[in-house]
Amino acid sequence: MKALIVLLIIIMTMFNNSTYKIDFGAKQDGKDWMVVNDDVMGGRSNSTAKLSTNSLIFKGYVSLKNNGGFASLRSPLGKFDLSKYKKVKIKFKSGGRDFALRLGTSDLYYRPIYKHFFSSTTNDWEIVELNLSDFKEYTIGQITGTKISRDNFEKIIRIGIILSDKKEGPFEIEIDYIEFY
Numbered sequence: 001m002k003a004l005i006v007l008l009i010i011i012m013t014m015f016n017n018s019t020y021k022i023d024f025g026a027k028q029d030g031k032d033w034m035v036v037n038d039d040v041m042g043g044r045s046n047s048t049a050k051l052s053t054n055s056l057i058f059k060g061y062v063s064l065k066n067n068g069g070f071a072s073l074r075s076p077l078g079k080f081d082l083s084k085y086k087k088v089k090i091k092f093k094s095g096g097r098d099f100a101l102r103l104g105t106s107d108l109y110y111r112p113i114y115k116h117f118f119s120s121t122t123n124d125w126e127i128v129e130l131n132l133s134d135f136k137e138y139t140i141g142q143i144t145g146t147k148i149s150r151d152n153f154e155k156i157i158r159i160g161i162i163l164s165d166k167k168e169g170p171f172e173i174e175i176d177y178i179e180f181y
Contacts, residue, residue: 024056043068059172074160091176104158
């Protein structure tokens with residue numbers, strides 16, 4: 001009987017994921033992520049993403065020519081039910097630009113997406129914690145003023161990082177992991 005109780009506890013623990021972690025280092029989760037820049041709309045920004053042994057390095061150059069101004073990195077389409085999580089933690093290092101974690105419920109560019117900005121002041125590893133309830137809605141790059149609803153957390157189909165601070169120049173961000181909890 002004792003062995004059965006222990007087995008049930010182990011099984012319940014396995015199926016009760018208290019976190020969802022995208023680990024670019026140890027698990028190399030970013031191998032299928034893709035770069036999407038403003039060149040899809042005529043802009044001139046360019047960027048690359050490369051997995052290293054311990055992280056994902058996303059770097060490039062944001063150009064404001066031809067109404068450009070963004071570079072992004074996106075997960076493959078999937079089903080990411082984030083409804084049981086309250087926060088997200090990102091371990092990263094960067095040189096002071098304002099990046100955003102991006103959550104999408106549609107793959108159509110004109111449909112709303114949800115973003116929360118984060119930045120660093122050093123080139124050292126940092127961990128930022130963001131409240132999921134603070135993600136704001138954007139439509140074609142413009143904030144609508146609406147916060148993400150709890151219902152939309154069940155409908156996330158893409159997660160990403162975007163740089164859209166409208167500052168021309170080089171950028172680099174190195175990400176170890178993104179963890180929802």
